[in-house]
Every structure is written in C-alpha cells, then in structure tokens.
Amino acid sequence: MERSNDSDIRAVREMVEEIRTSIPPDLDWNALERRTLDAVFDARQLAASHRSEQSAVGRTSGMGASLVFALAAAALVMVILGQAIGGRGATVTDLRLQTIETLPTMRASQGTGQGHLATGLAEGARVLAPTTAERLVWPGVAALSLEPGAVVRVVRQGAEPHLELEHGTVQAEVTSREDASAMVEAFVLDVGGVRVAVHGTSFSVAREAERVLVEVTEGVVTVGPSGQRGPTIGTLLRGPSRASFLLANGQLIEELPMSPQPSESVASAAREVPARASTTTSLPSDEPAPRTAASAAVPHGDSSASTASPRREEPGGSPDVQAPAPPSKEGVKLTLSAARALLVGCLSADLNDSDPALRVTVSSEVRLRLGGDGDVAAVRFDPPLRPDLQERCGGLLYGMALDAPSETSFEVDFKAR
Amino acid sequence: MGDELEGLVERARRGDRHAFSKLFQRHVQQVTGLAYRMMGRSPDLEDVVQEVFLQVHRSLGDFRGQAKFSTWLHRVAVNVVLMHRRRARSRPMLTSEEPGRDAPAPREAQPDQALDKERRIAAFHRLLEQLSDKKREVFLLHEIEGLAPADIATMVGCPVLTVRTRLFYARKELGEKMREEPALAALVRELEGSDREEPAATHPDAAEAGER
Numbered sequence: 152m153e154r155s156n157d158s159d160i161r162a163v164r165e166m167v168e169e170i171r172t173s174i175p176p177d178l179d180w181n182a183l184e185r186r187t188l189d190a191v192f193d194a195r196q197l198a199a200s201h202r203s204e205q206s207a208v209g210r211t212s213g214m215g216a217s218l219v220f221a222l223a224a225a226a227l228v229m230v231i232l233g234q235a236i237g238g239r240g241a242t243v244t245d246l247r248l249q250t251i252e253t254l255p256t257m258r259a260s261q262g263t264g265q266g267h268l269a270t271g272l273a274e275g276a277r278v279l280a281p282t283t284a285e286r287l288v289w290p291g292v293a294a295l296s297l298e299p300g301a302v303v304r305v306v307r308q309g310a311e312p313h314l315e316l317e318h319g320t321v322q323a324e325v326t327s328r329e330d331a332s333a334m335v336e337a338f339v340l341d342v343g344g345v346r347v348a349v350h351g352t353s354f355s356v357a358r359e360a361e362r363v364l365v366e367v368t369e370g371v372v373t374v375g376p377s378g379q380r381g382p383t384i385g386t387l388l389r390g391p392s393r394a395s396f397l398l399a400n401g402q403l404i405e406e407l408p409m410s411p412q413p414s415e416s417v418a419s420a421a422r423e424v425p426a427r428a429s430t431t432t433s434l435p436s437d438e439p440a441p442r443t444a445a446s447a448a449v450p451h452g453d454s455s456a457s458t459a460s461p462r463r464e465e466p467g468g469s470p471d472v473q474a475p476a477p478p479s480k481e482g483v484k485l486t487l488s489a490a491r492a493l494l495v496g497c498l499s500a501d502l503n504d505s506d507p508a509l510r511v512t513v514s515s516e517v518r519l520r521l522g523g524d525g526d527v528a529a530v531r532f533d534p535p536l537r538p539d540l541q542e543r544c545g546g547l548l549y550g551m552a553l554d555a556p557s558e559t560s561f562e563v564d565f566k567a568r
Numbered sequence: 569m570g571d572e573l574e575g576l577v578e579r580a581r582r583g584d585r586h587a588f589s590k591l592f593q594r595h596v597q598q599v600t601g602l603a604y605r606m607m608g609r610s611p612d613l614e615d616v617v618q619e620v621f622l623q624v625h626r627s628l629g630d631f632r633g634q635a636k637f638s639t640w641l642h643r644v645a646v647n648v649v650l651m652h653r654r655r656a657r658s659r660p661m662l663t664s665e666e667p668g669r670d671a672p673a674p675r676e677a678q679p680d681q682a683l684d685k686e687r688r689i690a691a692f693h694r695l696l697e698q699l700s701d702k703k704r705e706v707f708l709l710h711e712i713e714g715l716a717p718a719d720i721a722t723m724v725g726c727p728v729l730t731v732r733t734r735l736f737y738a739r740k741e742l743g744e745k746m747r748e749e750p751a752l753a754a755l756v757r758e759l760e761g762s763d764r765e766e767p768a769a770t771h772p773d774a775a776e777a778g779e780r
Contacts, residue, residue: 158759159743165755166692166746167711173689175597175604178614184592187618191625192585318626344651360630378654378701399647402725 320357343398348383384499497544525552608693691751703738
C-alpha cells in the first residue's frame with residue numbers, strides 16, 4: 152500500500168516535470184500583439200479624443216459635436232462588427248470600449264434617476280466614463296455611477312445585472328425587492344477575483360492594484376470570491392462600513408473607518424436612491440457603524456463570530472435557539488435575503504476551513520418567529536444543525552429586526568469549499 | 569531593473585505605444601508559457617495572454633520598481649489566469665467547451681513520443697480540473713510555477729499550514745485519479761514496476777529464494 156502511494160506521488164512528480172518542460176504552442180504573435188495594443192490604446196485614445204473634443208466644443212460647438220458623434224458612432228460600429236465577426240466573441244468584442252455618451256439618456260422621471268440607459272448594452276460590452284462622472288441606469292433595478300476613467304464590462308444582462316469593474320471606482324444604488332425575488336442577489340459586481348453581491352443598498356467599489364475597497368453607505372452587501380456558482384459567500388458588510396479585500400480572491404484584509412467626507416458623487420448618488428431602497432435596509436446616517444454583521448461573517452474563524460453567540464447550548468434541548476437580551480440595534484431592518492446571507496456567511500466562516508478531505512453540505516429550513524416590532528424572537532433549524540453552529544449562526548439574528556411576517560422561513564443550502 | 573527596461577516601463581506608463589509594444593514582444597513568450605502551464609491547451613489561451621497585458625497596462629502606474637519587472641509580471645499573470653479559471657468555472661458550460669476533452673492539436677509529422685506527452689499533459693490537466701479550486705490553485709502555484717508556500721499563503725489569503733495541507737491532499741488525490749485515467753495509468757504502473765524491480769536487482773539472493 153505504501154509502495155502504491157509512493158508510485159502515485161512519483162507519477163504526479165513526473166507529470167509536473169513534463170508540464171514544466173512542455174513547450175507552449177506557437178501563436179500568431181503579430182496578430183496577438185496588434186489586437187492587444189489596439190485594445191490597450193483604444194481606451195486611451197477614446198478618452199484623449201473625448202477630452203480634446205470637449206475643449207473643441209467650447210470653441211466650435213457645432214463641429215465638435217459632430218466629431219464626438221462620429222467617434223462615438225465609430226466605436227459603436229466597431230463593437231457591433233466585433234460581435235458579428237468574433238467567433239466566440241471574447242477577443243474582439245469584449246475588448247472594444249465605447250464611451251458612455253453613446254448610450255441613450257434617461258430623465259429622472261423614468262425611475263432610478265437620471266443617467267444613461269444600460270439595458271441595451273450587449274453582454275461583453277465594455278463602457279468607459281472618459282472625463283466626467285457618468286451614470287448607467289437599469290430602470291427599477293440599479294444605477295451605477297462611474298468615476299472618470301472607470302471601465303465596466305457587462306457580464307450578464309437581465310433582471311439581476313452582473314458587471315465587472317475593470318478599472319477605477321464606481322458607486323452603485325440598488326433597489327431592494329420585497330417579493331420572493333428578494334432572495335436572489337439583485338446586482339453583482341466582480342472586481343478581479345472579488346465579487347460584491349447586493350440585495351438592495353448603496354455602496355461604492357474602487358479597484359486598486361492588489362486590493363479592492365468597498366464602502367457601504369447603507370444596506371448590506373456580501374463580498375467574497377468571484378467565479379462561484381450560487382449565492383456569494385464571504386464577508387458581510389452592513390452600512391455604514393468600509394473594508395479592503397484582496398483583489399485575487401476577495402479575502403478580507405481589514406475593516407477601515409468610513410471616509411471622513413464622502414465624495415460628492417457618493418453623497419449625491421445616495422440622495423437619489425429611491426425611497427424603497429432605504430425603507431428595508433437603511434441605517435440612520437448618524438448611527439455609529441455597527442460591526443456585528445460584518446465581523447460575524449468574517450471567514451477563517453474570526454473570534455468575533457463566536458463572541459456574537461448569545462447562548463450556551465442546553466444539553467438535550469430543542470433545536471430552537473432562545474433569544475438573548477437583544478443588543479440595541481433600533482432602526483435596523485434586514486430583508487430576508489440579508490438574513491439568509493448573514494447565516495450563510497457564518498456557516499462558511501465556520502465550515503470552509505474544516506478538513507479538506509471532508510465534503511460538508513448544510514441543507515436546512517430556517518424558521519423565524521418575530522416579535523411585535525419585527526425583532527427575531529426564535530430561530531429554528533429543520534433539520535437541526537450541529538448545536539454549536541446553530542448557536543453561533545442562529546444567534547446572529549437576535550436583536551435584528553426583519554422586514555418580514557411574524558412567522559417566516561427560508562431555505563439555506565450551503566456546501567463548504 | 570536594467571536602464572533600458574526601466575525606460576521602456578516609464579514610457580509605456582506615459583502611454584507610449586511603441587514602448588508598450590517592446591515590453592509585449594519581450595515578455596509575451598514568458599506569459600504564454602505560464603498560461604499554458606497553468607491552463608493546458610485551452611481555446612482561451614490567447615484571450616488570457618491578451619488580458620494579462622491589458623492588466624499590466626492598467627497596473628503599470630503601481631509598479632514602483634522595487635521588484636524585478638519579470639517577477640511583477642509573473643505575479644500579475646498568475647492572478648489573471650486564476651481569475652480567468654474561476655470565471656470560466658462559474659459560467660454555464662457548453663458541450664463543446666468541456667475542459668480538456670479537446671484532443672491535442674494535430675501537428676504535422678509529430679513524433680509519437682511528443683504526441684504521447686501531449687496526451688498525458690492534456691489528461692493531467694483534466695484531472696486538475698476535477699480538484700477543488702483551492703487545492704488546484706495551490707498545486708499549480710507551487711508545483712508548476714514553483715512559488716514558495718509562504719508566497720502562496722499571501723496570495724490566496726490563508727495560513728501557510730493550510731497551503732501545505734491543500735498541497736498534500738492535492739498530490740494524493742491526483743495520484744489516485746491518475747490510476748483511473750487511461751492515458752496516465754500506464755505511467756503509474758511503469759513506476760510501480762520499477763519499484764518492484766529495484767529490490768530484486770539489489771538483493772539477488774532474496775529473489776532467488778522467492779522463486780524457489
């Protein structure tokens with residue numbers, strides 16, 4: 152048996168050596184260089200042309216406007232052509248940029264505020280805000296403000312838009328949903344290896360060289376690794392809060408104090424959030440940043456997770472977790488989806504670093520009983536979970552007021568990675 | 569960093585297309601090799617190489633010259649490949665995109681030995697795809713790219729001990745899977761056979777006793 156293991160390992164080493172000494176295929180280096188340089192310098196030229204056109208508009212507005220229009224039209228044609236001729240569409244289509252001004256505009260009266268209509272963007276399209284902050288709008292769903300120089304790529308369109316931030320800083324306002332669809336992430340933004348998933352909130356994301364800064368003005372977002380199926384699992388940030396994450400994988404680096412003076416664009420964006428968004432997930436702006444939700448969901452056994460646990464397990468007790476004295480969190484209203492994300496974050500923190508040889512799956516119905524003012528009075532898992540998990544993760548919900556009926560339930564399905 | 573390279577980086581940072589082109593020409597083979605080692609023969613290879621250089625251009629402003637350019641580039645490229653793989657795994661898979669099922673590209677007059685090697689490598693990449701993301705990443709970074717566990721721990725954001733544990737299980741799992749993969753089982757058997765022969769050769773008396 153020992154010998155078999157030895158030969159297995161030696162075989163693996165042989166293959167590693169073969170891969171290390173393998174010769175990569177010959178590519179069409181010239182074409183690749185041309186394409187890459189075009190993609191790199193398209194963005195720069197578009198931005199530069201846009202700047203010079205803007206100054207030209209000041210002098211000869213008629214001529215400047217037609218040049219801008221021609222440039223924008225050319226960019227759009229290139230995108231369309233790219234889509235038509237690109238085999239898999241990635242190489243040509245994805246790397247062409249269009250300036251945001253090429254999109255139709257919307258007035259404030261059309262819902263989700265003023266900005267450029269984003270629903271017509273093709274999947275794979277990349278959009279640049281060249282010189283001024285610009286706003287992309289998915290009516291009734293979300294609005295994304297791009298700082299000058301920011302580039303976003305549309306990964307998926309539909310009821311729950313999915314974008315990737317390739318460069319720069321964006322602020323997002325996402326309308327929270329109150330029906331059954333609230334369980335689904337309403338808006339997803341990938342930043343390198345980081346995924347920021349939202350149910351209804353206002354936040355900003357900045358991409359830096361090796362880290363991503365996420366600042367949540369109000370509501371709750373989940374930040375975790377991108378590229379995984381199903382709900383995002385990671386650190387929960389509840390506004391107002393700010394934290395940095397590894398660009399490569401969404402690992403929390405540190406929690407940070409809120410910016411002393413939020414940028415005007417953030418502040419103005421927040422003012423334009425539809426009232427519906429703030430009714431379910433907002434915090435009073437003068438309230439100190441509560442860390443409970445965020446720190447409780449920090450992965451890799453953050454000790455604050457266990458300190459959030461309010462109750463010792465009674466031997467042989469029922470799977471109900473009894474309510475402790477609720478912490479003072481008046482005014483905080485969570486949606487069911489945020490409550491679910493909180494639980495999943497807690498489970499992932501606990502289970503993801505367990506023995507990698509074991510595959511752990513949690514599947515349970517969570518039944519909640521709420522008090523008169525919406526505070527969680529009892530949490531029951533059916534079937535019950537491991538007692539310590541029940542205590543730690545179920546306990547997180549106490550002191551939270553939910554925007555939900557007095558008896559409510561949801562499913563939690565979680566696979567440890 | 570050499571003066572010439574430093575000059576190229578500085579000029580590319582300021583938007584000089586010619587300088588960036590020179591950087592591309594100097595390093596594209598290095599990046600392609602890395603992507604090929606980590607991904608195998610993938611239809612996305614060119615896209616990934618292109619994405620690496622886009623990322624390099626975006627991040628040139630952050631390169632301060634404390635590290636060698638090639639080291640910095642390697643790090644950027646590794647991150648891009650890892651992100652690409654994660655994205656690819658999350659997107660719905662079309663039948664024609666199934667990883668690793670593509671046979672090695674036919675090459676004219678390719679010697680059998682080289683073809684066998686390509687088959688083995690393609691099969692090994694298929695097995696790598698079956699590992700969990702966490703195990704595969706540390707395996708690729710350590711075994712294929714030669715990064716130290718401490719560096720990997722920083723990159724993936726976990727303790728060094730966890731990296732070592734994942735490596736241990738990744739090797740073990742791959743070894744077991746190799747036995748079931750037709751293109752690789754022969755290699756395992758061959759190594760097992762040589763293990764058996766070695767003691768016989770060193771202890772002829774014992775072998776004779778066994779025969780009797």
